[in-house]
Amino acid sequence: MNETRVPPPTAEVTVPPELARLGITAEQLAAWRAKALAVHQRLLEHYGEPRLPRRSPLDELMLTILSQNTNDRNRDRAYAALRQRFPTWEEVRDADPEAVVDAIRVAGLANQKGPRLQAVLRAITRERGNLDLGFLADLPLEKARQWLLRFKGVGPKTAAIVLLFALGKPAFPVDTHIYRVTGRLGLRPPNLSVEKTHILMEHIFPPETYAAAHLNLIRLGRDYCHPRKPRCDACPVRDLCDYAAAQAQPEGSP
Numbered sequence: 001m002n003e004t005r006v007p008p009p010t011a012e013v014t015v016p017p018e019l020a021r022l023g024i025t026a027e028q029l030a031a032w033r034a035k036a037l038a039v040h041q042r043l044l045e046h047y048g049e050p051r052l053p054r055r056s057p058l059d060e061l062m063l064t065i066l067s068q069n070t071n072d073r074n075r076d077r078a079y080a081a082l083r084q085r086f087p088t089w090e091e092v093r094d095a096d097p098e099a100v101v102d103a104i105r106v107a108g109l110a111n112q113k114g115p116r117l118q119a120v121l122r123a124i125t126r127e128r129g130n131l132d133l134g135f136l137a138d139l140p141l142e143k144a145r146q147w148l149l150r151f152k153g154v155g156p157k158t159a160a161i162v163l164l165f166a167l168g169k170p171a172f173p174v175d176t177h178i179y180r181v182t183g184r185l186g187l188r189p190p191n192l193s194v195e196k197t198h199i200l201m202e203h204i205f206p207p208e209t210y211a212a213a214h215l216n217l218i219r220l221g222r223d224y225c226h227p228r229k230p231r232c233d234a235c236p237v238r239d240l241c242d243y244a245a246a247q248a249q250p251e252g253s254p
């Protein structure tokens, strides 16, 4: 195990208003930034640079809606089946709802996801006259985010995934793994909501690290930081982790 390498938070830090409203201080922000960078570097050493997905914004949006409450394998199987049955998104939009549900059944919750996919496709068509989301690349980050969030079934995580991976915008998606892992590491206040964790992560990781940090933190959550029994003994960021430090305290010590 490497020595702890969190640099002391010395730089002057200004707390942006959206974090000040959450009661976050300059000292906390500086400490989280230093730790976030140390965790990111350690995960790069451990896992390497992850391969980034390259999809169109609409492909990414549809895939992410399909991924809700399922694993990557079933998500990918459902996506492949859907694309095989309906090669264009226009065909998915205009298809018999039962046929869409049938195609994506392996993803689970198909009766919800099928109508949701079609509703989003219809809503985009109503707004834009077509299904091309390329225009989002030209909008400022917050405008693009709000545009995506208007659709039922598109929450902060889904919007951030589309913005980050398909449009190259500085959004940090927080899924269930990242929420759990950042809580245990001590990279956010324990009771911060998932929605506000998105905002905080965008202020503590440097934008150029978002994609790799997001993917490697998910991997850490799957490989080591399991919900019930985290494998702290083998974890590559154990020496940076508040949860592991608390577990190592002898009982009864302050």
Ligand code: SF4
Pocket (backbone or CB within 6 Å): 181, 184, 185, 224, 225, 226, 230, 231, 232, 233, 235, 236, 237, 238, 239, 241, 242, 243, 244
């Ligand atoms: S040390 Fe344990 S609690 Fe901390 S990130 Fe690793 S597995 Fe999770």
